[in-house]
Amino acid sequence: MSDQPPPNPIAAGTRIGHVHLKVADLDRALGFYCGVLGFQLMQRLGDQAAFISAGGYHHHIGLNTWESKGGHPPPPGTTGLFHTAILYPSRAALADALYRLLQAGIQLDGASDHGVSEALYLHDPDHNGVELYRDRPEAEWPRKPDGTLSMFTHRLDLDDLLRQREG
Template sequence: MNKEIHATRIGHVNLKVSNLESAIAFYTDVMGLTLMQRFGTGGAFLGYGGYHHHIGLNTLSSEGGAPPPESCTGLHHVAFLYPDRDALIAAVQRVITHLKDVGSDEVPQVRDHGVSEAIYFHDPDNILIEMYCDRPTEAWPYDSAGNLAMFNKQVELEAFLNS
């Protein structure tokens, strides 16, 4: 494989949000990013570990806007990869606290994908967020022909948190 292609990775995502202040608060307080730079009242860059930005937020054409209808094309979700299960559980507990604090009745959905455990919920702009941690590659499921055999099994939130 071409070394340049193999070294390529996804760098950041830029989200159109309806309210910059609430989006910054959510992504810093709940998701743990650091505000790296603001662009007046129209945008911000947030990152982990001092990186210039993993998430861009902007209200350039979306301030006060509504989420797109479910049937529209576009971003399905933003995924946050945690280094291990303990870090994921701690992050999920912050999300549960946040959802209760804002009066949301949303219950994060837990899925076992075989290669990873993932939790799904929505940010203040109804953007689907995935938080996950990978299992060791030697634990990944394969079919009898040696092909990766991921799946999407629902897991109860309490069972995930207590396992």
Template sequence: MKYQRPPYTFVGLVELKVTDLQRSLAFYQNIIGFKVLEQSERKVLLTADGKTPLLSIEQPENVTSKEPRRTGLYHFALLLPTREDLGKVLYHLVQNNVRIGASDHAVSEALYLDDPDGNGIEIYRDRPDTEWEWMNGEVKMVTEPMDGQGVLAAANGEKWTGLPEGTVMGHIHMHVSDLTKTEEYYTKGLGFDVVCRYGGMALFISTGGYHHHIGLNTWNGVGAPAPSDNSAGIKLFTLVLPNEDSLQTTVGNLKQIGAYVQDEDGVIVTKDPSDNKIRLVVA
């Protein structure tokens, strides 16, 4: 989990809009294993360790179903401490007849599923970074079948009891409308490094040599429109910067490239070229 804390820039709280708060809450507690940190009539803040908010689910007034072929969330990704933890999650999901996908990405092993509104979720564990392969500044990532039996065996028959305390928001993967403008925004504006180009339609970026803090793709179509304000889906995500100096530098860089950046009630908010909203905070 060393890449999800300072001195790196990493993804913090992810905020989702849902069409039925109680249905979503039941899913995120019983299937994903979150605990409630704070709850109001229209919004719930969820945590793994009882202290750190990782996910917010909110039911806005007049919310509509998630719109297809738009920019926005592809998936948010919960990073578990160990392969044993992933094995417990896999067994739990299978026992509950949850429809899942599973992949081996060389750097990680990952499970994929959707919440009741079609918001994508990845639950994964990293292989040790000493096993990642780098060539010419790019990390080798693949999509191959996961060794499900091996992952299950790693759990040693131990019971799933929800998300382990060490769970963090490992990365986020977004649909965008244009990779060229997007690359400029995230690298020159936000200070990320490109670590993998995937088939001309996806880009993986990170700080500090992680395999990716953010994935970006045009799989919903080049020029895909942004979703309506009241559509279910992502509201915004938070990027945690290491210190105040890096925040001020980042704000300056964003302004220099002409990106949207505003102070909203003392909080810096920016939008990427596809209208994906990001809150910038200091660790």
């Protein structure tokens, strides 16, 4: 693979709009995503699907049981989604997410400072990987002398993060 950009790169404003997750139990998934993380239920289709968002958007996350009702997570060694990354607008908002997880007794799999971002790693009730993170301002991103990114993985100080929580 070349280090050169493709001749016709994708438009810079392109974003990932939403993710759709297969879950075994819709109520259990809503309990986590709405009850713990605080997403808002926008629409529900019985026990088959639900669409949830932050801030009233039509949906950031779709949850469905169409192929997975009562199912089990895929075994290790199979392909699939590694994690869904949920971007928080500020360090204080990420701190609030950490507080919500602690209050709900949800264990983290990890917490990392990547230089460009700070991230919390965990699994939802269906064992889907979840990353909760906030980006640092681009001017603070670590860079090599040639201007390319110099990301790293260091331990994130959770006590310091919690001190940033507003309210």
